[in-house]
Amino acid sequence: xxxxxxxxxxxxxxxxxxxxxxxxxxxxxxxxxxxxxxxxxxxxxxxxxxxxxxxxxxxxxxxxxxxxxxxxxxxxxxxxxxxxxxxxxxxxxxxxxxxxxxxxxxxxxxx
Amino acid sequence: xxxxxxxxxxxxxxxxxxxxxxxxxxxxxxxxxxxxxxxxxxxxxxxxxxxxxxxxxxxxxxxxxxxxxxxxxxxxxxxxxxxxxxxxxxxxxxxxxxxxxxxxxxxxx
Numbered sequence: 001x002x003x004x005x006x007x008x009x010x011x012x013x014x015x016x017x018x019x020x021x022x023x024x025x026x027x028x029x030x031x032x033x034x035x036x037x038x039x040x041x042x043x044x045x046x047x048x049x050x051x052x053x054x055x056x057x058x059x060x061x062x063x064x065x066x067x068x069x070x071x072x073x074x075x076x077x078x079x080x081x082x083x084x085x086x087x088x089x090x091x092x093x094x095x096x097x098x099x100x101x102x103x104x105x106x107x108x109x110x111x
Numbered sequence: 112x113x114x115x116x117x118x119x120x121x122x123x124x125x126x127x128x129x130x131x132x133x134x135x136x137x138x139x140x141x142x143x144x145x146x147x148x149x150x151x152x153x154x155x156x157x158x159x160x161x162x163x164x165x166x167x168x169x170x171x172x173x174x175x176x177x178x179x180x181x182x183x184x185x186x187x188x189x190x191x192x193x194x195x196x197x198x199x200x201x202x203x204x205x206x207x208x209x210x211x212x213x214x215x216x217x218x219x220x
Contacts, residue, residue: 035211041214042202042211044211045210045211097166097206098156101155
């Protein structure tokens with residue numbers, strides 16, 4: 001079963017534009033993580049945000065978390081063609097250690 | 112290379128055969144996870160270990176699937192009597208922030 005739902009399912013933008021992806025989930029969580037996956041490859045960990053945090057930054061990435069709305073967003077600023085990939089959120093439900101993934105957003109950045 | 116290592120990277124097998132995959136986690140990580148991912152979907156949780164103890168198994172893990180982590184280090188995932196529906200990418204990760212390997216792509220013909 002998948003807890004998270006990413007929105008949109010697919011996103012196509014021009015290089016240099018910002019990309020925003022959203023993730024909604026259903027249960028109380030310990031933390032939420034975002035991953036990138038290039039076609040046919042493994043998942044690359046991007047950023048972790050804990051349930052008591054509201055915003056985190058890493059380079060061109062900005063993640064927000066709203067636990068009252070059970071949602072998170074990933075913003076990629078000044079996108080590059082190399083950012084083309086699928087992006088997944090994964091949540092760790094309170095009381096467990098397992099990561100439950102969403103369905104992913106397929107981002108295409110056009111040069 | 113200190114990342115999560117999975118072997119083999121690709122496996123093609125005939126229906127009905129048994130296959131075994133291996134995962135070597137990051138050495139100091141005590142939690143190890145197995146996931147399965149089919150095309151266009153997010154990874155689905157299969158099972159995880161805390162050291163050598165298997166703490167949780169998904170209902171997706173039928174009795175044809177078995178995972179072990181005998182000494183709390185590497186882990187193996189075995190699929191018996193493979194079916195075409197088992198064709199997928201099998202991903203291993205180790206904690207604390209789940210770092211994933213490159214996966215083993217299984218094709219059952």
